[in-house]
Amino acid sequence: DVKVTQSSRYLVKRTGEKVFLECVQDMDHENMFWYRQDPGLGLRLIYFSYDVKMKEKGDIPEGYSVSREKKERFSLILESASTNQTSMYLCASRRGAGELFFGEGSRLTVL
């Protein structure tokens, strides 16, 4: 069974803290994605990666960075968390032009 695993389901951080969100997939997919989900706004793409060490900005990359050192792992980094980054973060992966497979999400609250 395909699996995308996000390391933390719920996080609470303080303004200015550095936050790491980890995502691992076991399907050998070359493409990985980070979205944020907010009520009334749907899913918005933050960053994506087509291959190891490669990254592309999505629609809302400001305030975020990513790291993909291994094919199965894609990390989202908030260098200095702010309250407007309180959100649900969803990781997804995909092989070629196929469907997206999502993790269960990481709900981040920044105080």
Add this chain to the structure above:
Amino acid sequence: GDSVTQMEGPVTLSEEAFLTINCTYTATGYPSLFWYVQYPGEGLQLLLKATKADDKGSNKGFEATYRKETTSFHLEKGSVQVSDSAVYFCALRTGNQFYFGTGTSLTVIP
């Protein structure tokens, strides 16, 4: 640019009622169309898809037909169950990009 517009919710239905969630799209080229479902506390799961005009995607009693002439991909189910309560997202893929609608929350009451 490419985009998806879906009907706003929330939608509340009684068990065994008929469901329609409207979805229209704007895209250049020939997109693939998807419906994803998000159950409470979970990530999104693919519900069904269609890759070309007039294709019908179906799964778990849900159906949607890719209508190029009306640029639509409406989701339907003939008889909803309490277990169908979830948020439903319409999406399109062009090239390597996915575009999602804002989601429609469905609650089915016994």
